[in-house]
Amino acid sequence: MKPAAFAYHRPETRAEALALLAEHGEEAKIIAGGQSLVPAMNFRLARPPILIDINAVPGLDGVREEAGQLVIGARTRHATFEKPVTAGPLGTLLARVAANIAHTPIRSRGSWGGSVSHADPASEWCCVTRGLEAELVAESATGRRSIPAADFFQTIFTTALRPDELLAEIRLPLFGPDWHCGFAEYARRAGDFALAMAVVACRVEGGVIREARVGLGGIASTPVTSPEAVAALLGQAPSPALFAAAGAAGAAATDPDGDIHASGEYRQDLVKAMIRRALVQAFA
Amino acid sequence: MAGLPDEPMNWIGRNIPRLEDPALVRGEGRFVADIAVGSRAVVFVRSPVAAGVIRGIEKPDLPRGVLVITGGDVAALKPIVPRLGRFNYVAIEQPILPRDRVHYVGQPVVAVVAPTQREAEDIADAVFLDIEPEQAVVDLDSAAGPGAPVVHPMAPTNTIVEGRIRTPGLDAVLAESTIVEIDVRSRRQNASPMETRGGAASFDKASGRVSLHASVQMPHMLRTGIADCIGMPEADLRVVAPDVGGGFGQKMSLFPEYVLLVWLARKYRTEVAWIEDRRENLIASAHSRDQHHIVRGAFDGQGVMRGLDVEILANIGAFSCYPTTCGVEPLMALAEYAGPYKVAEYGTHARGITTNTAVMAPYRGVSRPVVSFALERLMEVAAKRLNIDPIEIRRRNLVTVFPHRTPTNMVLDEASYLETMEKAVEVADLPGFRARQQAAREQGRYLGIGFSVINERTGYGTPAFAARSMEITPGYERVEICMTPSGEVEARIGASPHGQGLRTTLAQIIAEEVGVDVQRIRIIHGDTDRTPYGWGTFASRSLVIAGGASKLAAGKLAQKLKRAAAVLLQGEESQVRLEAGMALIPGGASISLDTIARTVYHSAGPISEKIGYDLNEAATYDPEGTFSNACHVAVVEVDAETGNTRILRYIVVEDAGRLINPMIVDGQVQGGVAQGIGNALLEEIIYDADGNILTGSFADFIPPTMAEVPDIEVHHLATLTGATVLQAKGVGEGGSIAAPAAVINAICDALQPFGVQLFEMPATPQRVRAAIRAAQETSP
Amino acid sequence: MSEPKVTVCCTVNGQKVEADVVPRMSLADMLREELHLTGTHLGCEHGVCGACTIIVNGAPVRSCLMFGIQAEGAEIRTVEGLADGDTLSPLQRAFWEKHGLQCGFCTPGFLMLATWMLEQPEPVTEERLRHVLSSNLCRCTGYTNIVRAVTAAAKEMGKWAESAAA
Structure with missing residues (x-):
């Protein structure tokens, strides 16, 4: 299980990285943490002729708050989020999510941007990015653009990024204290890809849910949202019965893919449970 | 009773930290891949189809120094053909590399040799196998049924081995009793040692010999098998099992890859190495159960x-796997189905069915994890049907009078089937648990407790294997022991440990006999040039058999030392005691063993006349076997929404007779239990209908981690058997034999409110959830 | 088909080293084949088993999922660097005394990951221990004695804290 040969570039500036991408396009693959790419290369399922290693490019790490958003540098490692990176419900949520991502040594190298660029529908960050309606900022030698999460994930392992583009930032809404966030997933074994997961965020005003976001992962070719679960929540007072009803509504609207670990029917059961549990956690 | 003295012992029974470990914790072990660094790499191109005719093999342009070897190149190599003399056994031939047909996905078809593994994989990628696919048969029941595609023409019903046992009174008993019938399915497993298979073969130009370092459990047997296939003198092949990263049975068998490595090294007078990758291990090494x-x-x-x-x-x-043959699974189930229970009338009919899938080979416990699962589920279902407490029904059926002769003529030696169960019930606090279970149910949480009572046939020598009529009858072990002139003890053994800690436990046994510190004892193993012919390490045998032979050989050495001491101390041999490196006559003179050794080797005279010129002794041991036993208890919580099972507590009450090193015994039990938990909940090799394997990575075939395995508590009873010279019983497999039944019984207990009964292992969350769903849909 | 090699300079167990590698050579293979540090084992080469876990720039990583060429300038620690001459580290000694290994193949990965964990500022609870070390597979021990060994080392090093929940 040794990868096919490739040429290796290690740009030291963003401009240099973007120039390499412009030059090599489809031939080139960016490596940040490499925690999804390298296994695929070792199995020779991926054979990029050129690797562009962005680990020496300055300015791609770290998080900052800006205009009501949490701006996450694309190369920020999963481990960064194990402790809350921001006060308030979002930081707590991201820490809970991070604990579910693979294992400690994977989290010390794998990055948020790498996860979403890889676009595995069972990735936690993909689910959060889509479920919380993030914006993704891509850069190329010719410019910079923002892509809504809804447009970013196209199908399994496929995003809206052009071959000459580098994902630079992920921007999440900074939820205020009136928001309640939760995450739940089910994996057969610690650290494995989950069979289903749900992320929820609800804004409560006057004892009633006024805004809600529900994202699901691991059940289709991309992470998805659940407008049905959102509809079940809006205008209602949080309660165990409501959480169960939202889970049921969300699950009923899905038609999950089956595989050796989980049939579609079983995944639907899991979606129901995960939405409910994410809500229970959000309001605990 | 034969055995050890009742007085306190100096070395046996102590938790001596293992002599193996200082090197291993420093990363200074020598595993095959470490030895292979720098060798030319061999990579196999494996069949991508389950059944088909080879039309041609297209090779790319080959750079210098690269070889591509096909079946045509090795036509002179004899196939691997293990044989069995009974049970309608059909001898099927496994080619080293096939010339005409392929029989399973993963079968080696072409070998590529290149300077590095990277380059060998590049060439392997560019080799094109032109194979005309044929209809494959993958599923067990389909293959055994009428009209199935035929895998080997000489076995038109796909039945390779078939055994039948039926006591005369069975039909009458069946007619007049309450029949409880269950249909039990065990899904395919892979033993998954952390180190995959691998070998490094090197040709020595001076001697014309080949050395094969390989990650194997039976080096002597491998040498015989390879030499037979190649038609070379066995004396020109040395096989060494260096540090071996776990085996669990998967590394017992002779595989074509090893034959090819030796052939390559010999033909091209070079060094070649094949280090299996994990994908190959999951797809193409042995499967089980x-x-x-x-x-x-x-x-x-x-x-x-x-x-x-x-x-x-x-x-x-x-x-069919070599040397055990594919009879190993069906025939074990045929003969050992009664387990620890007394049953007067017995009928088994067992068939080994060939399919277009990877070769089955023994895996820790072989058939007994399935047999125990079936028996223990049967006890639970019968208890429910007959409205008897499940512990009570076991009490009424366990063997309590020893020796006990089973309907298949096995003799169960002294054991504690009932006592371990009663102790387990006590340790688990069953009444207390029932109260907690009830309280949890009222909160919508499902706790369950599961019991599993097993016996484990261990330490069996040639008589037991001869009953299977294998052409090759394993079983005995020989130990050659000597004290060097400077006073260290060397013991050369035919067993081949790979994690069991035999270097330590055999040293403890020898130290007890000879009265020297374990630090001065060297156990030499795994090298056919330096050890007597033996069978290696498998079947929970090594401590009992190689340990027994060590005791016998060390006893002879001790006798010789006493005789020498008597001469030198001018005393009576019967008065001499050996302890702490000294020979002494109580109340009298003493002399160090070092001095005795030096004198024996280097000073001719009266001592030579009395004991000869050296301190070499040897012994062979070939016991009938002994049954260890255990009761396991699993306490679980089942998540009814996801079907997930979490094990909250795991208790083992084990009876392994006399414990040589209790810490090592516990380690064997705990490791077996973890594998059993994997078998019970997580691990399953899955093929699609065409014979493609869908579980070719550790993301899909999922051994448990520390998060799934709880602390495993081990308690002991000690029935000192007269069946072995050490009064010890083997423990290598019991953990994995008992655990699936305990865990799945616990799941069923947890799900009593739903009336769920499970008869398939692993009880994956998907299966558990489906059972709950089905129960909910059928209940009013 | 000769692939160009690049010289990588890094520090391994406190020693400055250089290795000539092709870009596709994993860091694990570089350690094993070029630097002859064969204590780092390869168990799966797809990041699941953890046998190849080492410490790079203060973080635990799977050396099968990094290329050697990416280690330019890195500070690397492997199992060969744990002992101080003849003196085993407290963790190595605990693995030995508590029978935390059988075949020993997975042991270097467990030792490196646990070494990292014990060097972090937060105390080690059983929950954290199992969370972090569930990263690595062992097929022999059933984990019980690995947990006991790491617990013993944590206690000896003053890093242990009882879990909040019993």
Whole structure:
């Protein structure tokens, strides 16, 4: 299980990285943490002729708050989020999510941007990015653009990024204290890809849910949202019965893919449970 | 009773930290891949189809120094053909590399040799196998049924081995009893040692010999098998098992890859190495326990099982494993189905069925994890049907009088089947648990407790294997021992440990006999040039058999030392005691063993006349076998929404007779339990209908981690058996034999409110959830 | 088909080293084949088993999922660097005394990951221990004695804290 040969570039500036991408396009693959790419290369399922290693490019790490958003540098490692990176419900949520991502040594190298660029529908960050309606900022030698999460994930392992583009930032809404966030997933074994997961965020005003976001992962070719679960929540007072009803509504609207670990029917059961549990956690 | 003195012992029974470990914790072990660094790399191109005719093999342009070897190149190599003299056995031939057909996905078809593994993989990628696919048969029941595609023409029903046992009174008992019938399925497993298979073969130009360092459990047997296939003198091949990263049975068998490595090294007078990758290991090494049993227990009104009638199917894969043959799974189930229970009338019919899948080979416990799963599920279902407490029904059926002769003529030596169960009930605080279970149910949480009572046939020598009529009858072990002139003890053994800690435990046994510190004892193993012919390490045998031989050989050495001491101290031999490196006459003179050794080797004279010129002794041990036993208890919580099972507590009450090193015994039990938990909940090799394997990575075939395995508590009873010279019983497999039954019984107990009964292992969350869903849909 | 090699300079167990590698050579293979540090084992080469875990720039990583060429300038620690001459580290000694290994193949990965964990500022609870070390597979021990060994080392090093929940 040794990868096919490739040429290796290690740009030291963003401009240099973007120039390499412009030059090599489809031939080139960016490596940040490499925690999804390298296994695929070792199995020779991926054979990029050129690797562009962005680990020496300055300015791609770290998080900052800006205009009501949490701006996450694309190369920020999963481990960064194990402790809350921001006060308030979002930081707590991201820490809970991070604990579910693979294992400690994977989290010390794998990055948020790498996860979403890889676009595995069972990735936690993909689910959060889509479920919380993030914006993704891509850069190329010719410019910079923002892509809504809804447009970013196209199908399994496929995003809206052009071959000459580098994902630079992920921007999440900074939820205020009136928001309640939760995450739940089910994996057969610690650290494995989950069979289903749900992320929820609800804004409560006057004892009633006024805004809600529900994202699901691991059940289709991309992470998805659940407008049905959102509809079940809006205008209602949080309660165990409501959480169960939202889970049921969300699950009923899905038609999950089956595989050796989980049939579609079983995944639907899991979606129901995960939405409910994410809500229970959000309001605990 | 034969055995050890009652006085306190100096070395046996102590938790001596292992002599193996200082090097291993420093990363200074020598595993095959470490030895292979710098060798030319061999990579195999494996069949991508399950059944088909080879039309051609297209090779790319080859750079200098690269070889591509096909079946045509090795036509002179004899196939691997293990044989069995009974049970309608059909001898099927496994080619080293096939010339005409392929029989399973993963079968080696072409070998590529290149300077590095990277380059060899590049060439392997560019080799094109032109194979005309044929209809494959993958599923066990389909292959055994009418009209199935035929895997080997000489076996038109795909039955390779078939055994039948039926006591005369069975039919009458079946007719007059309450019949409890269950249909039990075990899905396919892979033993998954952390180190994959691998070998490094090197040709020595000076001697013309080949050395093969390989990650194997049976180096001597491997040498015989390879030499036979190549037609070379066995004396020109040295096989060494260096540090071996776990085996669990998967590394017992002779595989074509090893034959090819030796052939390559010899033909090209070079060094070559093949280090299997994980994907190959999951796809192309041995699999196990793809079995289907239909079990009928005949119970009287008191819950006494008077008869047992079982139909057994085992998927043996595409070829028969060497040397055990593919009879190993079906014939073990055939003979050992009664487990720890007394049953007067017994009927088993077992068939080994060939399919277009990877070759079956023994895996820790072989068929017994499935047999125990079936028996323990049967006890639970019968208890429920007959309205008897499940512990009580076991009390009424466990063997309590020893020795006990089973319906298949095995003799169960002294053991504690009932006592371990009672102790387990006590340790688990069953009444307390029932109260907690009830309280949890009221909160919508499902806790369960599961018991599993097993016996484990261990330490069996040639008589037991001879009953299977294998052409090759393993079983005995020989130990050659000597004290060097400077006073260290060297013991050369035919067993081949790979994690069991034999270097330590055998040293403890020898130290006890000879009165020297374990630090001065060297156990030499795994090298056919330096050890006597032996069978290696498998079947929970090494401590009992190689340990027994060590005791006998060390006893002879001790006697010789006493005789020498008597001469030198001018005393009576019968008065001499050996301890702490000294020979002494109580209340009298003493002399160090070092001095005795030096004198024996280097000073001719009266001592030579009395004991000869050296301190070499040897002994061979070939016991009938002994049964260890255990009761396991699993306490679980089942998540009814996801079907997930979490094990909250795991208790083992073990009876392994005399413990040589209790810490090592516990380690064996705990490791076995973890594998059993994997078998019970997580691990399953899955093929699609065409014979493609869908579980080719550790993301899909999922051994448990520390998060899934709880602390495993081990308690001991000690029945000192007269069946072995050490009074010790083997423990290598019991953990994995008992655990699936305990865990799945616990799941069923947890899900009593739903009335769920599970008869398939692993009980994956998907299966558990489906059972709950089905129960909810059928309940009013 | 000769692939160009690049010289990588890094520090391994406190020693400056250089290795000539092709870009596709994993860091694990570089350690094993070029630097002859064969204590780092390869168990799966797809990041699941953890046998190849080492410490790079203060973080635990799978050396099968990094290329050697990416280690330019890195500070690397492997199992060969744990002992101080003849003196085993407290963790190595605990693995030995508590029978935390059988075949020993997975042991270097467990030792490196646990070494990292014990060097972090937060105390080690059983929950954290199992969370972090569930990263690595062992097929022999059933984990019980690995947990006991790491617990013993944590206690000896003053890093242990009882879990909040019993």
